Amino acid sequence: MTTSTSEPAPQMRAVLEAEDIQRALTRIAHEVLERNRGSDALVLLGIPTRGVPLAHRLAERIGSVEGAHVPCGSLDITMYRDDLRLKPARGLERTELPPEGIDDAVVVLVDDVLYSGRTIRAALDALGDLGRPRAVQLAVLVDRGHRELPIRADYVGKNLPTSQRETVRVMLHELDGRDAVLLSNGERP
Amino acid sequence: MITHLLSAADLTRDDALLVLDTADELALVADRPVKKLPTLRGRTVVNLFFEDSTRTRISFEAAAKRLSADVINFSAKGSSVSKGETLKDTALTLEAMGADAVVIRHGASGAPHTLAHSGWINGSVINAGDGTHEHPTQALLDAFTMRRHLGSLEGRRVTIVGDVLHSRVARSNVLLLATLGAEVTLVAPPTLLPVGVEQWPCAQSYDLDGALVGADAVMMLRVQLERMNAAFFPSAREYSRRYGLDADRMATLPEHAIVMHPGPMNRGLEITAQVADSPRSVIVEQVTNGVSVRMAVLYLLLGGSASALGQATDVVEDVAS
Numbered sequence: 314m315t316t317s318t319s320e321p322a323p324q325m326r327a328v329l330e331a332e333d334i335q336r337a338l339t340r341i342a343h344e345v346l347e348r349n350r351g352s353d354a355l356v357l358l359g360i361p362t363r364g365v366p367l368a369h370r371l372a373e374r375i376g377s378v379e380g381a382h383v384p385c386g387s388l389d390i391t392m393y394r395d396d397l398r399l400k401p402a403r404g405l406e407r408t409e410l411p412p413e414g415i416d417d418a419v420v421v422l423v424d425d426v427l428y429s430g431r432t433i434r435a436a437l438d439a440l441g442d443l444g445r446p447r448a449v450q451l452a453v454l455v456d457r458g459h460r461e462l463p464i465r466a467d468y469v470g471k472n473l474p475t476s477q478r479e480t481v482r483v484m485l486h487e488l489d490g491r492d493a494v495l496l497s498n499g500e501r502p
Numbered sequence: 503m504i505t506h507l508l509s510a511a512d513l514t515r516d517d518a519l520l521v522l523d524t525a526d527e528l529a530l531v532a533d534r535p536v537k538k539l540p541t542l543r544g545r546t547v548v549n550l551f552f553e554d555s556t557r558t559r560i561s562f563e564a565a566a567k568r569l570s571a572d573v574i575n576f577s578a579k580g581s582s583v584s585k586g587e588t589l590k591d592t593a594l595t596l597e598a599m600g601a602d603a604v605v606i607r608h609g610a611s612g613a614p615h616t617l618a619h620s621g622w623i624n625g626s627v628i629n630a631g632d633g634t635h636e637h638p639t640q641a642l643l644d645a646f647t648m649r650r651h652l653g654s655l656e657g658r659r660v661t662i663v664g665d666v667l668h669s670r671v672a673r674s675n676v677l678l679l680a681t682l683g684a685e686v687t688l689v690a691p692p693t694l695l696p697v698g699v700e701q702w703p704c705a706q707s708y709d710l711d712g713a714l715v716g717a718d719a720v721m722m723l724r725v726q727l728e729r730m731n732a733a734f735f736p737s738a739r740e741y742s743r744r745y746g747l748d749a750d751r752m753a754t755l756p757e758h759a760i761v762m763h764p765g766p767m768n769r770g771l772e773i774t775a776q777v778a779d780s781p782r783s784v785i786v787e788q789v790t791n792g793v794s795v796r797m798a799v800l801y802l803l804l805g806g807s808a809s810a811l812g813q814a815t816d817v818v819e820d821v822a823s
Contacts, residue, residue, distance in 0.1 A: 389527070392541040392801075401813065402806030404520055405527040442536040 329494035337470030342374035361406035366487040368423035384411030393435035415444040425483040427453040430464035504812035510678040524798035542571035565796035593622035611635035641674035656683035664723030
């Protein structure tokens with residue numbers, strides 16, 4: 314779970330530092346290539362907010378390994394959330410598909426934290442309205458467990474066993490000025 | 503928090519920009535293979551139209567359907583209203599059917615306000631035009647169209663021409679454009695400017711040619727012959743000479759300026775066919791944009807547990823999981 318509070322609470326400790334995140338993304342890039350035997354027909358879609366810069370970083374790494382351009386975009390899932398009616402309506406984020414579209418592509422969804430799995434469920438619904446990919450895979454920087462739906466990630470940066478009282482916060486250079494994954498010690502800030 | 507959209511003045515700058523930004527995203531839905539979002543599934547939107555309308559009713563219907571809401575269309579003609587049923591009894595009937603939102607157009611100014619504050623219904627009320635008072639979603643779609651062509655409206659010059667007296671479009675536009683920082687000039691013969699117009703947040707002029715110089719957008723209003731029970735101008739020919747937009751006048755506009763009209767047009771009266779069909783005219787685009795803007799309004803009012811409009815600007819814990 315990430316929160317939009319700008320300052321990390323004092324009781325949060327870093328479980329991944331900048332170099333760990335770099336290494337994890339490089340490894341995931343290679344795993345994606347290995348599993349799909351190259352970058353043909355790959356499309357990376359980041360889920361806002363923090364999945365988007367992660368998707369761009371992954372696309373760049375995959376591209377530089379293969380020497381090819383990997384299409385990359387973003388997929389806003391707000392309108393497909395199952396908890397829409399539990400909270401006040403909120404503004405939408407960008408959905409930007411690469412011009413190639415997603416029909417017949419292998420779409421890799423990219424998000425920062427995998428938790429209940431509900432975001433990914435919503436993302437699958439959203440994808441279904443946008444086209445028909447040949448396959449959909451999921452890459453996450455952190456898998457913190459506590460799934461509420463039968464969903465799993467294909468590529469995981471770090472498995473992070475947590476208690477549900479803890480808070481996981483991903484900070485990325487593009488949005489937060491630094492790269493880190495922070496974990497609270499159980500007291501909600 | 504705003505649960506009803508009754509007047510363009512209800513919207514703060516942040517609210518208006520939220521609607522326009524949301525509409526920007528929702529406009530993309532029109533280009534997708536499946537032009538539908540599941541967001542308002544199971545919600546009921548009633549279009550309650552006591553006055554004739556083509557584009558507004560169809561636009562609201564399309565917007566609600568694209569968000570998967572159930573739509574009930576009610577027009578006064580052919581309903582119990584023609585047997586003398588009151589607004590109250592009609593409203594109670596709709597409430598009994600479980601309307602989550604009522605989109606109302608009524609010939610009497612203030613009817614949406616009465617409906618919203620009477621306690622007859624619990625749902626959101628959206629004003630789709632009341633008498634000569636307001637038409638807030640039209641102002642939003644006009645602002646949306648201008649923003650697409652001109653960028654930010656801050657400091658932009660908008661000239662609104664014609665029958666301001668009978669125009670709910672003009673009033674809502676003046677209020678919204680002032681909120682968004684645009685400079686509005688109303689141009690009309692003295693007989694077609696309402697009493698008290700000098701207190702509106704805009705300039706007034708009787709001279710169209712002067713007001714076209716340096717305008718970024720020109721909005722021509724329909725001459726509302728059906729509301730004219732007195733002689734407001736000597737003849738249609740004279741009106742069209744002094745206040746109509748023809749090709750010669752259009753040529754005096756800056757290169758980037760756009761020509762708008764809320765429709766339906768009286769071709770040959772306030773606007774010539776040549777201008778209406780020119781590449782500078784964005785009249786058809788206004789209709790397209792109407793659907794996106796109304797989707798945004800319906801989503802922001804009905805999509806969550808509470809309306810997103812009229813909130814303090816902070817809020818929203820971003821829960822990704």
